[in-house]
Amino acid sequence: xxxxxxxxxxxxxxxxxxxxxxxxxxxxxxxxxxxxxxxxxxxxxxxxxxxxxxxxxxxxxxxxxxxxxxxxxxxxxxxxxxxxxxxxxxxxxxxxxxxxxxxxxxxxxxxxxxxxxxxxxxxxxxxxxxxxxxxxxxxxxxxxxxxxxxxxxxxxxxxxxxxxxxxxxxxxxxxxxxxxxxxxxxxxxxxxxxxxxxxxxxxxxxxxxxxxxxxxxxxxxxxxxxxxxxxxxxxxxxxxxxxxxxxxxxxxxxxxxxxxxxxxx
Amino acid sequence: xxxxxxxxxxxxxxxxxxxxxxxxxxxxxxxxxxxxxxxxxxxxxxxxxxxxxxxxxxxxxxxxxxxxxxxxxxxxxxxxxxxxxxxxxxxxxxxxxxxxxxxxxxxxxxxxxxxxxxxxxxxxxxxxxxxxxxxxxxxxxxxxxxxxxxxxxxxxxxxxxxxxxxxxxxxxxxxxxxxxxxxxxxxxxxxxxxxxxxxxxxxxxxxxxxxxxxxxxxxxxxxxxxxxxxxxxxxxxxxxxxxxxxxxxxxxxxxxxxxxxxxxxxxxxxxxx
Numbered sequence: 346x347x348x349x350x351x352x353x354x355x356x357x358x359x360x361x362x363x364x365x366x367x368x369x370x371x372x373x374x375x376x377x378x379x380x381x382x383x384x385x386x387x388x389x390x391x392x393x394x395x396x397x398x399x400x401x402x403x404x405x406x407x408x409x410x411x412x413x414x415x416x417x418x419x420x421x422x423x424x425x426x427x428x429x430x431x432x433x434x435x436x437x438x439x440x441x442x443x444x445x446x447x448x449x450x451x452x453x454x455x456x457x458x459x460x461x462x463x464x465x466x467x468x469x470x471x472x473x474x475x476x477x478x479x480x481x482x483x484x485x486x487x488x489x490x491x492x493x494x495x496x497x498x499x500x501x502x503x504x505x506x507x508x509x510x511x512x513x514x515x516x517x518x519x520x521x522x523x524x525x526x527x528x529x530x531x532x533x534x535x536x537x538x539x540x541x542x543x544x545x546x547x548x549x550x551x552x553x554x555x556x557x558x559x560x561x562x563x564x565x566x567x568x569x570x571x572x573x574x575x576x577x578x579x580x581x582x583x584x585x586x587x588x589x590x591x592x593x594x595x596x597x598x599x600x601x602x603x604x605x606x607x608x609x610x
Numbered sequence: 611x612x613x614x615x616x617x618x619x620x621x622x623x624x625x626x627x628x629x630x631x632x633x634x635x636x637x638x639x640x641x642x643x644x645x646x647x648x649x650x651x652x653x654x655x656x657x658x659x660x661x662x663x664x665x666x667x668x669x670x671x672x673x674x675x676x677x678x679x680x681x682x683x684x685x686x687x688x689x690x691x692x693x694x695x696x697x698x699x700x701x702x703x704x705x706x707x708x709x710x711x712x713x714x715x716x717x718x719x720x721x722x723x724x725x726x727x728x729x730x731x732x733x734x735x736x737x738x739x740x741x742x743x744x745x746x747x748x749x750x751x752x753x754x755x756x757x758x759x760x761x762x763x764x765x766x767x768x769x770x771x772x773x774x775x776x777x778x779x780x781x782x783x784x785x786x787x788x789x790x791x792x793x794x795x796x797x798x799x800x801x802x803x804x805x806x807x808x809x810x811x812x813x814x815x816x817x818x819x820x821x822x823x824x825x826x827x828x829x830x831x832x833x834x835x836x837x838x839x840x841x842x843x844x845x846x847x848x849x850x851x852x853x854x855x856x857x858x859x860x861x862x863x864x865x866x867x868x869x870x871x872x873x874x875x876x877x878x879x880x881x882x883x
Contacts, residue, residue, distance in 0.1 A: 350793065353687035360684035360768075361703075363761050364710050367721025370731060374724050382724055384731035424626060427619035435616030443620060450631055454822035454866055456839050457859045458635060460846050464642055464855075465634035480630040487623065545714040548824045548839070552846055562716045562825075569720065569829065578724065581717040588713050596705070605708050 372585065375578040382573055393579035403580055406564040413475075413560060414543035417482035418536050424483070425490025426532065430524070432491070433498045434506075447491045450484050455548035458485070463552040474555040481549050486539035493538065497531025498524075534604040537595055541588075639860055642852035653857040667861060670838040673752060674820040677759040681816045682809055684760070685767030686775075690801060692768075693775040694783075704772070711765045715825045722758050722830055723749065750832040758826040763819050767812040774808020775801065807877055814873035818866045838862050 370384070378388030397403055425447075431437055432444050450458065458481060466477045501524065509519040550560045561584075569577050595601045640647050657663040688707060692700050710718060725731050726748040733745025748754060778801055786796040827837040838858055845855040 350687075350691070353691055353797075356684050356687040357691055360688050360764055361706070363684070363757065364707065364764050367725055367761060368710070368713070368718060369721075370724045371717060371721045381729060382727055383729040384724065384734055424623045428623040431617050431620035435619065437617040437620065443624075446627060447623065450627075452818075452866060452870060453631075453635060454839075454859075454862050456822060456824055456842055457638075457863055458631065460842065460855060460859060461634040461638035462630070463846065464638050464852065466630075469643060480626070484626060484631045487627070491623075541712050545712075545716075547715060548822070551824065551843065562714055565716050565720075566825065566828065569723070573727075577720060581714075581720055584714055584717050588709075592705075592709055592712055601705055602701075602708060605711055 368585065371578050371581045374575050375582040377575050377578075380574055382575055382578070393575045394583070396576050397579040397583065400576065402559075402564055402568075403561065406559050406561040409558050410544055410561040413478055413482060414540050417479055417486055417543045418539040420479070420483045421486035421490045421539050422494075422532060422536060425487050425535070426494055426528065428487070429491050429495045429498055430520075433495060434503065444491070444495075448488045451488045455485065455546070456551070459549040459552045462549075467553065474553050475558045478550060478553045478558070478560075481553060482543045482546065485546070485549060486543060489538050489542070490535045493535035494528055494531040497528050501527040530599050534599050537591065537599075537604060541591060639856055639863070642856050645853045645856070649853045650856045650860070653853040654860060657854075657857055657861065666836050666838060666841055669752070669835065670821050671865070673755055673759065673837070674817050676756055677763065677820045678813050678817045680756065680760050681764050681767040682771075682813060685764050685812065686771045686805075686809065688768050689771035689775050690797075693772055694780065707765055707768045709765075710761070711769075715762060715823075716829075718761055719758050719826050719829050722754060722761070726754050726757075726830070749830065750834050752831075752835055754830040755827055755835060755837075758830045759820045759823060762823065762826060763816040766815045766819065770808050770812035770815060771805065772808075774805035774811075778804045810873050810876050814869055817869050821865050822862060838865075 374382055374384065374386055375393055376389050376391070377383075377386035378390040378392065379386065428447060432440055432447075437443055462477050462481045466472045466480070467474060505527070506519050506523050509523045510516065514522065545562060546560070547562045547566065550563050554560070554563050565577055565580060592601060595604050640650065642650075657667070688703075692704050692707075723730070727733070728745060728749070730745075730748070732748060736742045737745055782800050782804070783796050786800050787793070791799065821837075822839060824839040824843065827835065827840050828843075831837060831840065838861060842855060842858045842862065845851045845858060
């Protein structure tokens with residue numbers, strides 16, 4: 346960045362400071378030897394990492410979050426990819442309306458959806474919180490599955506499938522041998538995006554927690570409110586490390602900016 | 611694959627959408643258990659006249675507008691510099707701007723607790739430099755919420771602005787400069803008007819995100835700086851006042867729908883003019 350545009354450059358620096366510096370401070374306090382969130386940290390130690398890894402509520406919540414994110418992602422793809430096919434390849438009445446309907450969970454505030462599912466399904470129908478969480482997260486991921494794989498499908502030539510059908514392949518065989526491989530990058534992007542979104546979600550999961558099944562972000566929020574020690578900083582640093590791994594995988598496969606920014610570079 | 615039956619593939623998805631989203635949402639908004647729609651309308655009316663509730667709505671909308679403005683003012687220059695840069699560092703900086711989107715909001719917001727807390731870095735710095743005798747109260751203020759929400763939504767603003775600026779032909783910049791326009795005049799006369807639709811999208815996303823965010827007002831605003839989202843949570847799980855919860859949910863949803871609709875109208879007008 347040359348300084349030929351001093352105003353733009355200083356605003357840009359300010360923007361990066363606001364985005365990145367708080368994250369660096371989390372990492373710095375995670376390695377403190379002291380017992381408070383004081384800055385500068387007192388000494389260097391790994392004691393808070395040991396504490397976090399030995400703290401059962403966090404480990405249980407981590408496993409719950411991973412399980413939920415994985416199941417919701419798979420479910421959203423299994424349900425969402427056929428919807429994409431129906432929209433782009435089928436003779437669907439009111440195509441635009443159907444597509445809009447599947448994108449609608451993106452517009453309604455997640456906290457409102459969470460309240461609706463809590464009140465109507467958990468209290469009204471007395472369902473356990475795990476199936477309700479799974480329904481909620483799957484609904485929230487459907488727009489990604491439909492829109493991201495839809496973008497791949499729009500680029501794929503329907504003539505290829507017709508050629509396969511003309512050569513005698515059944516519709517199912519044509520899908521698995523021709524269409525699905527064409528969709529692979531879209532499915533991968535949608536899956537990664539869904540997994541991360543589900544794993545990090547707070548507003549939807551907030552009201553849908555129970556003693557037996559709680560997600561990690563919600564458990565961390567509760568912990569911060571009760572005690573003010575660096576264990577959450579250590580847990581955050583572990584999550585940061587995991588997120589960096591996912592970002593690197595995304596970059597090496599489909600391209601980071603393309604998946605998460607919708608930017609073709 | 612083009613057949614009448616292909617349309618049936620949308621059915622499982624539609625069923626999930628109806629049972630797991632549309633029906634529960636409509637039932638919650640207009641007919642919660644033991645509450646008549648009239649109760650909700652009454653509660654909505656009182657909220658829109660009561661000074662305490664109005665202050666919360668005002669804070670939510672006000673902070674949303676401030677955060678939107680800050681995100682555009684900081685995000686557009688970043689998008690502009692990155693889109694126009696030929697440096698190989700531009701790709702790294704773009705990735706650095708998008709990366710926070712993948713990171714948990716709890717982790718990102720927690721950083722401000724470390725920075726703004728009573729023993730936090732900023733307070734220590736101010737007292738250490740002798741600028742103030744005692745660290746000022748930074749946490750649980752509107753400033754803390756603005757900082758937290760700006761950090762959260764700046765990446766979204768950058769991405770939307772970046773796509774818009776990248777579509778503006780750099781040849782136009784060169785032409786304007788060649789005709790004698792200053793760099794500043796080229797920026798305001800060419801780049802900004804042509805990437806305005808991207809800014810509208812960015813502003814909509816940031817505003818809708820800010821007025822519905824929960825983690826940031828909860829951690830950085832506490833109980834002294836209530837917003838619609840924290841209020842909605844306490845009506846649903848602390849006081850269990852379904853009528854108030856539905857009324858708050860309606861206000862929040864209408865806010866988001868209104869701003870999305872407005873941006874669609876502005877975007878269409880921009881496209882036809």
